[in-house]
Structures are given as structure tokens and as C-alpha cells.
Amino acid sequence: MSDAAIHDEHHDHHPYGGMTRWLTTTNHKDIGTMYLVFALIMFFIGGAMAMVIRLELFQPGLQFVDPVFFNSMTTMHALVMIFGAVMPAWTGFANWLIPMMIGAPDMALPRLNNWSFWILPFAFTLLLSTLFMPGGGPAGGWTMYPPLVLQTGAAFPFLIFSIHFMGASSIAGAINIIATVFNLRAPGMTLMKLPLFVWTWIITAFLLIASMPVLAGAVTMLLTDKFFGTAFFSAAGGGDPVMFQHIFWFFGHPEVYILILPAFGIASAIIPTFARKPLFGYASMVYAAASIAFLSFIVWAHHMFTVGMPLAGELFFMYATVLIAVPTGVKVFNWVATMWQSSMTFETPMLFAIAFVVLFTIGGFSGLMLGVTPIDFQYQDTYFVVAHFHYVLVTGAIFSIMAGTYFWLPKWTGHMYDEGLGKLHFWLSTISVNVLFFPQHFLGLAGMPRRIPDYAVQFADWNMVSSIGGFVFGGSQILFLVVIVKCVRGGQKATDRVWEGAHGLEWTLPSPPPYHSFSTPPAPATIEGGMR
Amino acid sequence: MDTGVSTRKLVTKLSLLVLVMFGFGYALVPLYNTLCTVTGLNGKTGRLSEATAAAMPKDDTRLITVEFVTNVNSGMPWRFKPLVTRIAVHPGVETAVDFEVMNTSSDAITGQAVPSLAPNEVARYFSKTECFCFTQQTLAAGETRRMPVRFIVNPKIPAHVDVLTLSYTFFRAAAQVTAATPTVKSVPNS
Structure with missing residues (x-):
């Protein structure tokens, strides 16, 4: 128990009550909560869209929805999950945890923080409202390739402006996080003592700042191509549609690391806790994350090996892509080495973290296969790609978000969650997610294209298996919601440290932490004692 | 306020980086066209x-x-x-x-x-x-x-x-x- 924190508890008041408190708050814990709740809502909306997709693909033929609506489901599912669920969840974690982890009283730019969150509901109102417009929502894929995307009807400007808003929100969040970590660290909290979650988030923030504006530029070009007579991507006016793919993936590849790097930080916090050993190779973890971030800017064309590139280009992007396996391998090695000969226990956060390491590695391996140019020519735009990125994003990013939620939920709420329900949620999710996505590898290898509402009959069996897995996975997330709601409403009182092996400044605060924590920085001795 | 000043400086630099990267997105257009003409790409x-x-x-x-x-x-x-x-x-x-x-x-x-x-x-x-x-x-x-x-x-x-x-x-x-x-x-x- 830290004495630095407690003296604040008596001014634990909010200037406004009710909804106004949430609209006007500049407190990092309130904003973190809002981000996480928003992400959870979006997770269920995006999940419902995935259920529509799996329902239609349960059997060959067109059963439930018409093809245009199906296509808008695949498009919107991706946009909602990427920009609505995973990214806001990471910003939520960052808001809640980074100030507490580095001994800061709040974020460096609290008003900007409020604004970055409140842009999001507007962005997603714009985006989701397109589903009710004449012509339906955007249906050309989340990658928005012209000329197809330019055929989008009334939804088109809504799509573009919602992406501008999402970009502005995440850029503002990234600037805030960098400013917080660089300027508000407690004395004695040197850069190489930062918890890895903070490190991975700084790197993520730089990726956001460098890549999001490029996406904003690309979609602005689409907008002016459609409405203002420019011809960036129109061959008729001397433009080139392939150029959009280059610009888009110059953003798009760093984006996939934006989605996964904080997950590395979470795994690096949870595994040492339940292995009761310090993280193996802290410095190499930092350098590995930084190299992954650097490499992410020079591999974009591996998403478009089949558009027609000179051989030298194909080779360069192949080698650079496969090179990413080295720092990623360092990370996986370090997690395994941390668990090696340790006294592990398997509480829900640890179960999710171990599943993350194993299943993310499977996604990494299929990524290596896709990174090899001649092989990619066969796999491009098949379900193999779908299986690959869902292993990386669902069992990678989403599983670590769940691991982190179980890990810090007792700290945030002051109550222990229901361990039995948590374990049930874990086992149901882990088994069903593999039933859902593993067969998609087979479908892809056999040649089933992605983004189609109907398929040839030879794909029927594995699609049915995949859909059953999908329904169970979707259903078991209701359990996740139940656990969270139960934990917020009450439960066994959590101790300050919560987990026997937990290390880090956030565990020196009471559970739940006071509204204002670390108004005076923690003592250097606390920092040393909290770190491993 | 020392932190206030350094935060303002840092935020200015980062915002500048955002603008530069937005411009870079547009700069990719002539860059791409030049590259295509030189190499015959596309x-x-x-x-x-x-x-x-x-x-x-x-x-x-x-x-x-x-x-x-x-x-x-x-x-x-x-x-x-x-x-x-x-x-x-x-x-x-x-x-x-x-x-x-x-x-x-x-x-x-x-x-x-x-x-x-x-x-x-x-x-x-x-x-x-x-x-x-x-x-x-x-x-x-x-x-x-x-x-x-x-x-x-x-x-x-x-x-x-x-x-x-x-x-x-x-x-x-x-x-x-x-x-x-x-x-x-x-x-x-x-």
C-alpha cells in the first residue's frame, strides 16, 4: 500500500453528476473506462455482423441476405472491429494504465484526451448510419480500393468522413500518450525501467502518428476523385488505381502492428506475474518491438504481390517481410523462456496469455507462408488470408485484450471477477475460435475466395464447421460481458496487489485506485521495488 | 512550469510530424509517377x-x-x-x-x-x-x-x-x- 496515493482519497469528488460528468471529464480513469466500454459495444456490433456472415456461409447458396448486404457486412465488420473495437480498447488500456504505471497524476493533455474519445461516437454514428441509407453501407471491402469503392452510393462521403474522424481521434490519443510518457514520468522512472506495455504503446503511438495521416490523405484523394473531378486513381484522367493500393498499404501495414504491439506489452506483463519470474530479456523485448515497427514501414507491398511488380520489388518485399519473423521470434522465445522452469499458476489472465502466445504464433507462421511471393500468388484473396489475419487479430489482439481485462479488472473495480465463469469463458472461446478459424486454412488452400456470399459445393463441409465454431465463439462472448458486469457490481474485495506475483506501480495503489492517483510522484524506492 | 513548456514543444513537434506525414501521402503521388516512368512500372x-x-x-x-x-x-x-x-x-x-x-x-x-x-x-x-x-x-x-x-x-x-x-x-x-x-x-x- 502506497502512502503517496491515499492522501488524495478525500477529494475523490466529481464536479458534475450524471451524464455531464462523462461528457466533461478530463480524468484518465474515466476516459479509459469510456474507451473500454465503447470498444466492448463495438465488439458486439462487429461481432453481430460476423454472425450474419457466418450464417450466410453456413450452407452454399443464398439463404438469408442479399449479396450487396453481405458485402457491406464484411466491409463494416472489418472497419468496426479494427477502428471501433481493437484500437479504442488499446487507447482505453493506455489511459487507465500508463499514468499509474509511470507514476503520473494524469495524462499530459487531459482536455485533448476528452476530445479524442468523444470524436469516436460521432465517427461511428456516421459509419453505422450508412447501413440505413439508400444503396446500403459501403460494400467494397474495408481496403476501399478504387474504382470499386467509388461506386458506393450515399454512404461514400459518410465512410470517408468517419475515417477522418477515427484518424483524428487516434492521432490525438497517440500525441497525448507520447507527451505523457516523455514528460510526466515519476523521478527515477527511466526509459529502460518502463513496463513493456508502456514501451509498446510509445512505439504504437509513433506508428499511429506516421501512418494515420497517410490514410487520411488517401481517403481524401478518393473523396476528391469522386466529387471534385481530380483523377488520382482514375486511369481516364491519367491516374492509377494501383497507386491507391500502395498508399493505402503504406498505412495499412503499420496499422496491423498498431493493433498487435500493445498485445505484446500485455503478454509481457501477465506472463511474468503468473510465472513468478522476471520477464526474460527485457531489453531485447524493447529492441524487438522497435525493429518490428521500423520494418512495418518497408513491407507494405506484400499485400499486393499479384498487382504486377518488377521482380526486384517482389524480392525486396518478400525478404523484408520474412525478416520480421526474427524480432517476432525473439519475443515468442522470451515469453517461453519466462515460463521455462517457473512456478506457474493458471488463472484466467494467464490462460488467455498462453493461448495468445500459441495461437498468435500460428497466425505468424501462416503470415510467413503468405510473405513468400510465389506462394502468395496461390493464396492471394483466399480464405487462407482470412484465417491468417483472424489468428493474428482475434487470438492475438482480442485474446490479449481479454487477458488484460481479466488481469486489471480487479484493480479497476476493486472486486475479484468470477474465476469459474472466467475459466469457462476461456475454454469455450479457445476451443470455438479454433473450430471457427482453423478450417478456413483448408478452405483457402482449396481455393475458396474471400468476400463471397456463396461458394462452390466442395467447400460446404468446412464452412459449416467454421460457422458452428463462429456461433459458439460469438455466444461465449456474452459470458465475457456477464463476468465484467458481475465484477463491476460487486464481488470479493480485491487486495492492492491482486496477484501474488504482480509487479509495477499500479499494484502499489489501492484497488480500486483513488480518482486522483500519484498527485505526488511515488518515492524512487517504490519504483525500484515495484519493478522487476 | 517546466513540464508545461516541454509538453507544448513536444506536442508542436508531433503535430508537425502529423502534417508532414499527411503531405507525404500526397507526395507519394508524384513519387510514384516518377518511379513508374523511370522503371516502366505499370x-x-x-x-x-x-x-x-x-x-x-x-x-x-x-x-x-x-x-x-x-x-x-x-x-x-x-x-x-x-x-x-x-x-x-x-x-x-x-x-x-x-x-x-x-x-x-x-x-x-x-x-x-x-x-x-x-x-x-x-x-x-x-x-x-x-x-x-x-x-x-x-x-x-x-x-x-x-x-x-x-x-x-x-x-x-x-x-x-x-x-x-x-x-x-x-x-x-x-x-x-x-x-x-x-x-x-x-x-x-x-
Whole structure:
């Protein structure tokens, strides 16, 4: 128990009550909560869209929805999950945890923080409202390739402006996080003592700042191509549609690391806790994350090996892509080495973290296969790609978000969650997610294209298996919601440290932490004692 | 406030970086076009003046077959064909071929042809001294027009290449595309 924190508890008041408190708050814990709740809502909306997709693909033929609506489901599912669920969840974690982890009283730019969150509901109102417009929502894929995307009807400007808003929100969040970590660290909290979650988030923030504006530029070009007579991507006016793919993936590849790097930080916090050993190779973890971030800017064309590139280009992007396996391998090695000969226990956060390491590695391996140019020519735009990125994003990013939620939920709420329900949620999710996505590898290898509402009959069996897995996975997330709601409403009182092996400044605060924590920085001795 | 000042400085720098990266997205456009012209990526071919073409050394020992392919973009009511579908040329010798295009609709239409050369990696050894693709073409209703192209193959073209395919696609001119694209109001209720 830290004495630095407690003296604040008596001014634990909010200037406004009710909804106004949430609209006007500049407190990092309130904003973190809002981000996480928003992400959870979006997770269920995006999940419902995935259920529509799996329902239609349960059997060959067109059963439930018409093809245009199906296509808008695949498009919107991706946009909602990427920009609505995973990214806001990471910003939520960052808001809640980074100030507490580095001994800061709040974020460096609290008003900007409020604004970055409140842009999001507007962005997603714009985006989701397109589903009710004449012509339906955007249906050309989340990658928005012209000329197809330019055929989008009334939804088109809504799509573009919602992406501008999402970009502005995440850029503002990234600037805030960098400013917080660089300027508000407690004395004695040197850069190489930062918890890895903070490190991975700084790197993520730089990726956001460098890549999001490029996406904003690309979609602005689409907008002016459609409405203002420019011809960036129109061959008729001397433009080139392939150029959009280059610009888009110059953003798009760093984006996939934006989605996964904080997950590395979470795994690096949870595994040492339940292995009761310090993280193996802290410095190499930092350098590995930084190299992954650097490499992410020079591999974009591996998403478009089949558009027609000179051989030298194909080779360069192949080698650079496969090179990413080295720092990623360092990370996986370090997690395994941390668990090696340790006294592990398997509480829900640890179960999710171990599943993350194993299943993310499977996604990494299929990524290596896709990174090899001649092989990619066969796999491009098949379900193999779908299986690959869902292993990386669902069992990678989403599983670590769940691991982190179980890990810090007792700290945030002051109550222990229901361990039995948590374990049930874990086992149901882990088994069903593999039933859902593993067969998609087979479908892809056999040649089933992605983004189609109907398929040839030879794909029927594995699609049915995949859909059953999908329904169970979707259903078991209701359990996740139940656990969270139960934990917020009450439960066994959590101790300050919560987990026997937990290390880090956030565990020196009471559970739940006071509204204002670390108004005076923690003592250097606390920092040393909290770190491993 | 020391932290306040350094935060302001840091935020200014980071915001500047955001602006620079937004500009970089746009800078990729000329960068990409330059790269394509230099490397011949996407089959972009270059233009040469008559004088430069005349000064080019001739190579009578090699014969290169040039094939011609024509396309009309969807929704463009034109008929477009090469009058010669293939021709054998010596590198360094300027050659002229004709294309014929006909407006089958009952309206005047302005179009622009976009060329592409395969294989892409040798596109920079193929240049045109005259081409209808350089300018927009307006055809009256039912009008037929013969359009010449003069081209030259650079003698430095790699030895393994003996067939080139020049393809043209006629698009509606950009201004007309905007006018012809369904606007928000005319999207069908489906």
C-alpha cells in the first residue's frame, strides 16, 4: 500500500453528476473506462455482423441476405472491429494504465484526451448510419480500393468522413500518450525501467502518428476523385488505381502492428506475474518491438504481390517481410523462456496469455507462408488470408485484450471477477475460435475466395464447421460481458496487489485506485521495488 | 512550469510530424509517377521528340515484334481497333501505325486513350513521338476517325525481349466521367 496515493482519497469528488460528468471529464480513469466500454459495444456490433456472415456461409447458396448486404457486412465488420473495437480498447488500456504505471497524476493533455474519445461516437454514428441509407453501407471491402469503392452510393462521403474522424481521434490519443510518457514520468522512472506495455504503446503511438495521416490523405484523394473531378486513381484522367493500393498499404501495414504491439506489452506483463519470474530479456523485448515497427514501414507491398511488380520489388518485399519473423521470434522465445522452469499458476489472465502466445504464433507462421511471393500468388484473396489475419487479430489482439481485462479488472473495480465463469469463458472461446478459424486454412488452400456470399459445393463441409465454431465463439462472448458486469457490481474485495506475483506501480495503489492517483510522484524506492 | 513548456514543444513537434506525414501521402503521388516512368512500372511509356528519335542509332540485326491491343472502357459506346495487329520493327527505326475509332452513339463524346506496354520492365525502351493518347479526342455522333501512332524501340532493349505488346484503353474524359457517374440523388433504392 502506497502512502503517496491515499492522501488524495478525500477529494475523490466529481464536479458534475450524471451524464455531464462523462461528457466533461478530463480524468484518465474515466476516459479509459469510456474507451473500454465503447470498444466492448463495438465488439458486439462487429461481432453481430460476423454472425450474419457466418450464417450466410453456413450452407452454399443464398439463404438469408442479399449479396450487396453481405458485402457491406464484411466491409463494416472489418472497419468496426479494427477502428471501433481493437484500437479504442488499446487507447482505453493506455489511459487507465500508463499514468499509474509511470507514476503520473494524469495524462499530459487531459482536455485533448476528452476530445479524442468523444470524436469516436460521432465517427461511428456516421459509419453505422450508412447501413440505413439508400444503396446500403459501403460494400467494397474495408481496403476501399478504387474504382470499386467509388461506386458506393450515399454512404461514400459518410465512410470517408468517419475515417477522418477515427484518424483524428487516434492521432490525438497517440500525441497525448507520447507527451505523457516523455514528460510526466515519476523521478527515477527511466526509459529502460518502463513496463513493456508502456514501451509498446510509445512505439504504437509513433506508428499511429506516421501512418494515420497517410490514410487520411488517401481517403481524401478518393473523396476528391469522386466529387471534385481530380483523377488520382482514375486511369481516364491519367491516374492509377494501383497507386491507391500502395498508399493505402503504406498505412495499412503499420496499422496491423498498431493493433498487435500493445498485445505484446500485455503478454509481457501477465506472463511474468503468473510465472513468478522476471520477464526474460527485457531489453531485447524493447529492441524487438522497435525493429518490428521500423520494418512495418518497408513491407507494405506484400499485400499486393499479384498487382504486377518488377521482380526486384517482389524480392525486396518478400525478404523484408520474412525478416520480421526474427524480432517476432525473439519475443515468442522470451515469453517461453519466462515460463521455462517457473512456478506457474493458471488463472484466467494467464490462460488467455498462453493461448495468445500459441495461437498468435500460428497466425505468424501462416503470415510467413503468405510473405513468400510465389506462394502468395496461390493464396492471394483466399480464405487462407482470412484465417491468417483472424489468428493474428482475434487470438492475438482480442485474446490479449481479454487477458488484460481479466488481469486489471480487479484493480479497476476493486472486486475479484468470477474465476469459474472466467475459466469457462476461456475454454469455450479457445476451443470455438479454433473450430471457427482453423478450417478456413483448408478452405483457402482449396481455393475458396474471400468476400463471397456463396461458394462452390466442395467447400460446404468446412464452412459449416467454421460457422458452428463462429456461433459458439460469438455466444461465449456474452459470458465475457456477464463476468465484467458481475465484477463491476460487486464481488470479493480485491487486495492492492491482486496477484501474488504482480509487479509495477499500479499494484502499489489501492484497488480500486483513488480518482486522483500519484498527485505526488511515488518515492524512487517504490519504483525500484515495484519493478522487476 | 517546466513540464508545461516541454509538453507544448513536444506536442508542436508531433503535430508537425502529423502534417508532414499527411503531405507525404500526397507526395507519394508524384513519387510514384516518377518511379513508374523511370522503371516502366505499370507499362508507362515515355515520349520522345522527333529529333531525338532521328538521332537514335539503328540496329538492323534485330527484329522485334510489336503487337497492338485495344480496349474500350465499360460504358463507352466507341468501337476501337488497330489497323495493323502486329508488326516487326528494327530497334532505332521509327515506325508509324494507324488505329481506327468510331463513335457508335448518337452523342458527341470526348475520350482519352491510356497506353500500357507489356512486359512492364522494358516499357522505358519504348517511346512514342506521336500519339493520339497525348490529347483528348472528341468524336461527333457516328464519326469514324483514323489515328496515327509513331513509335521507336530503343536499341538498348535487353536481348531476351523479342515481343512487345502495346495496349490502349479509351476512357471517357475525366470531366465527363464526373458528369456521368450517378450522383447521390440518383442511387436506386435497393
